[in-house]
Amino acid sequence: MTLAPAPAAVRDDPTERLRRLADLSVRRAVEPDTEFAWGTLGTGAVLPDELLSIHGLAVDLTPQQRTQLSREEVAAMLAAGIRFEAMLDAILSLWVAHADDLRDPRFPYLLHEVAEETRHQRAFLRLLDELGATAANPLDHGLAARARRRIARIAQRERAFFCVMLLAGEEIPDHLQELASEHADTAPLLRAINRYHRAEEARHLSFARMLLPDLWARAGHRERFRVRRLAPRIIQGLFESMVHPGVYATVGLPGFRTWRAAHRTSERVAIRHVATRPVLDQLLLVGAFPADRVPRGWRRLCGVDHTGTPVV
Secondary structure, eight states: OOOOOOOHHHHTOHHHHHHHHHHHHHHTOOOHHHHSOTTOOOSSOSSOGGGSTTTTSOOOOOHHHHHHHHHHHHHHHHHHHHHHHHHHHHHHHHHHHTOSOTTOTTHHHHHHHHHHHHHHHHHHHHHHHHHTOOOOOGGGSHHHHHHHHHHHHHHHHOHHHHHHHHHHHHHHHHHHHHHHHTOTTSOHHHHHHHHHHHHHHHHHHHHHHHHHHHHHHHOOHHHHHIIIIIHHHHHHHHHHHTSOHHHHHTTTSOHHHHHHHHTTSHHHHHHHHHHHHHHHHHHHHTTSSOTTOOOHHHHHHHTBOTTSOBOO
């Protein structure tokens, strides 16, 4: 028997959508400590050469160096994910802690998301141990670190801005993990964890998209200015910091010079465009700017024209 589709009023009801998301989180809960074949990663390459950030650069590396680079790149992305999700957990928890009304229907699923993010972090920490990476991140200090702290403080106060950062922080790794999980030469353990992470993040993305229209409607002029003008620069920095300069130094390449060159290749730029366009699409849906006047920063970040249409 074919089930009739749900009435539009039910499909579009936010409370019903939240209930469905929560039901999925309960029914599909995954415990990473027991779900995955830990201890099976081995010592070989974990990503194929064409998914390394240096793909498109004329660099001469031995197979052993490429193996090490693959492990260092994955470790750098995992570390970035752990830190980003920790910040997300903290800000979402503060929403609850500072709430005027704890009966807000969004809070139950918000707490499901926090629980799932902490499980992701535990999985990433275990995978970090197996990778055995050694790269030190020079972006953890100095101006870059101060800028991250400043952005975190803004995100705590300005919820629409935070929601845009949340979308970017979920969409970018989702695309990178999609590329890795669909490639036959990705290490099986990494592929399994990527698929698990993407399945749960799909629900988190749905939740963030649900939040954005209301948060945007409540945003003030300064917050809207930051989303229109500052956010694309921050998001590009987020994308480029996922594989940091210290990674390249571990295989004898000049760290900052290789880092800058890698993120200018047509291959890497194309990945950035695809990964960030869904964020722009959501901003267009909520009317963050006129459909035919996409700001220059967003056009450059996402590889689109003034209407939001991808540029070949």
